[in-house]
Amino acid sequence: MPDTVTKLTPEAADFLARYPDTRHLDAIFPDLSGVIRGKRYPMSEFGKVTSDGLAFPASVYMLDTMGQSHDPAGLGFSDGDPDRVAKIVEGTLLPVPWAQQPSAQALITLQEANGSPYPYEPRNILLSTLRQLKALSLRPVVAFELEFYLFDRERAEGGVPQPPVSPLTGQRDSGTQVYGMDALDGFSAVIEEIGAACEAQGIVTGAITSEYAPGQFEINLHHLDDAMKAADHCIFFKRTVKGVARKHGFQASFMAKPFLEQAGSGLHMHISLLDDKGRNVFDGGNEPASPRLKHALGGVLETLPEAMAFLAPNVNSFRRYVPDIFVPIRRCWGFENRSVALRIPLGDGAARRIEHRIAGADANPYLTLATALAGIHHGLTHKSDPGAPAEGNTGHAYDPDLPFRPRRALDRLSETKLLACYFGADYLEAYVACKHAELDRFESHISQAEYDWYLQAD
Structure with a gap:
C-alpha cells in the first residue's frame, strides 16, 4: 500500500x-x-x-x-x-x-x-552555468535532437549488433534509406509507442526521421524556455526509448558509433537566448546575425577544444569524428551548412538560434549543454569574434586545434582555465581523473585485433 x-x-x-x-x-x-x-x-x-x-x-x-x-x-x-x-x-x-x-x-x-x-552532480554543473546567464538577464531556450539505433536482440557473429528484422517486410535492412518512409512504417509500433509514452510524461516530441543507417532514427524534442527542464526531458526521453524498445523485443542504443562503416548517432542542441522582455537577442533584424549571436558563436568556438572531453565521453565517442559524413571536425560556423560545428538554421529573426552539432548521443546532456552555455556566456562577456561564416564543405579535414583522441581531450581539459570558471576546478580534476581511470581499465583488455595483428609477429 x-x-x-x-x-x-x-x-x-x-x-x-x-x-x-x-x-x-x-x-x-x-x-x-x-x-x-x-x-x-x-x-x-x-x-x-x-x-x-x-x-x-x-x-x-x-x-x-x-x-x-x-x-x-x-x-x-x-x-x-x-x-x-x-x-x-x-x-x-x-x-x-x-x-x-x-x-x-x-x-x-x-x-x-x-x-x-552537491558540486559534483552534472545537473548542478548546469545549474551553476544557468545562474551566470541569469545574472546577465538572459534565459536560454533549448531543444535537443537525438539519434539512436534499434538493434536485434540477437547478435551477429562475434557479438556484433545487427539491424532488426523489419516487421513490415520480414527482411533485415542492409542499406541506407535516409528519410525513408518504409523504415518508419516498418517500425511504426515502437516509434508510435515512444511518442505516446513521452506524451504521458509531458515530454513533447516533434519530427521523426529514418536516418543514414539501417535501424537508425532521430526524434526531436520541442524547444523549452527552461533549459534545465529540457535537459531533464532528454534523460527521460532516453530512458523511454530504451524501455519501449525492450517491450517490443528490440534493443535501443545511443552509442555514438556502433558501426565504423555506418553513420554515428549525435546529440544536437538548438539554443537561443531571451532577454528580460522575452526578446530573442540572436535576432539581428535586417542582419542575418546580431552582434550578440556572433559573440555567442565566438565563445562556443573558443571553448570547444576543452569541451571535447564532455562532448565525446568515451573511446567509442571519438570514432564518430570521420571526414565527409556531416559530423563536424572543424571549429567553424555557418548558415544552413550541416558540415559546420555551429549551424544557423533557416528561420526568421525571432527564431534565430544556434544548432550545436558536435556532441555524440552518448554524452551527458547536462554537461553537454553546460559547455555550450558556458561558451555563450564567455563569448558575450568577452565579445568573442567567431570569424567569417564558412561556406561549402568544411568536414574534409580535421582541425588541428581540436583533440580527436580521448587522452588528448582530457589533457586539453586539464590545461584549460576557461571551463573552470563555470564547472569549478575541483570538478574538472575529478572528471579527468575518472575518465583517465576508465581509459586505463579499457586498455587493460586484449582485443581480437591484437591477436590478429601481433600473434604471428616476430
Whole structure:
C-alpha cells in the first residue's frame, strides 16, 4: 500500500490521486557518463522518499561507464564514501508508461549538509552555468535532437549488433534509406509507442526521421524556455526509448558509433537566448546575425577544444569524428551548412538560434549543454569574434586545434582555465581523473585485433 501516513508533498499527493495503483518508485539520476542509475522503492516508502528524501553515496556521480569507482580526486574510498541527502526534483515525478506494472519515476538531486547543491552532480554543473546567464538577464531556450539505433536482440557473429528484422517486410535492412518512409512504417509500433509514452510524461516530441543507417532514427524534442527542464526531458526521453524498445523485443542504443562503416548517432542542441522582455537577442533584424549571436558563436568556438572531453565521453565517442559524413571536425560556423560545428538554421529573426552539432548521443546532456552555455556566456562577456561564416564543405579535414583522441581531450581539459570558471576546478580534476581511470581499465583488455595483428609477429 502507498505510504499515506507521511505528509505528502502536493506533487506526490496529486500523483497518487492520478495513479493509485502504482507499485513502486524509481528514484533515478544520470551519472557523469549519462548512465541512468538509481534505487527502486516500494510504495510503502513513497511518502517518506518524496517528502523527506533519501540517502545516496556521493561517489555515484564519479563512476565510470561500467559503474566502477576509481576514487577520482579522493571521492570514494579515500573520503569514506559518505552519503548525501538526495531530494526528489520538483516536477519530475512521472509515470513509467512502458512498465509491466504501474510504476513511478523521479529524478533526484544531491545536497550538501547546509542544503547547497552537491558540486559534483552534472545537473548542478548546469545549474551553476544557468545562474551566470541569469545574472546577465538572459534565459536560454533549448531543444535537443537525438539519434539512436534499434538493434536485434540477437547478435551477429562475434557479438556484433545487427539491424532488426523489419516487421513490415520480414527482411533485415542492409542499406541506407535516409528519410525513408518504409523504415518508419516498418517500425511504426515502437516509434508510435515512444511518442505516446513521452506524451504521458509531458515530454513533447516533434519530427521523426529514418536516418543514414539501417535501424537508425532521430526524434526531436520541442524547444523549452527552461533549459534545465529540457535537459531533464532528454534523460527521460532516453530512458523511454530504451524501455519501449525492450517491450517490443528490440534493443535501443545511443552509442555514438556502433558501426565504423555506418553513420554515428549525435546529440544536437538548438539554443537561443531571451532577454528580460522575452526578446530573442540572436535576432539581428535586417542582419542575418546580431552582434550578440556572433559573440555567442565566438565563445562556443573558443571553448570547444576543452569541451571535447564532455562532448565525446568515451573511446567509442571519438570514432564518430570521420571526414565527409556531416559530423563536424572543424571549429567553424555557418548558415544552413550541416558540415559546420555551429549551424544557423533557416528561420526568421525571432527564431534565430544556434544548432550545436558536435556532441555524440552518448554524452551527458547536462554537461553537454553546460559547455555550450558556458561558451555563450564567455563569448558575450568577452565579445568573442567567431570569424567569417564558412561556406561549402568544411568536414574534409580535421582541425588541428581540436583533440580527436580521448587522452588528448582530457589533457586539453586539464590545461584549460576557461571551463573552470563555470564547472569549478575541483570538478574538472575529478572528471579527468575518472575518465583517465576508465581509459586505463579499457586498455587493460586484449582485443581480437591484437591477436590478429601481433600473434604471428616476430
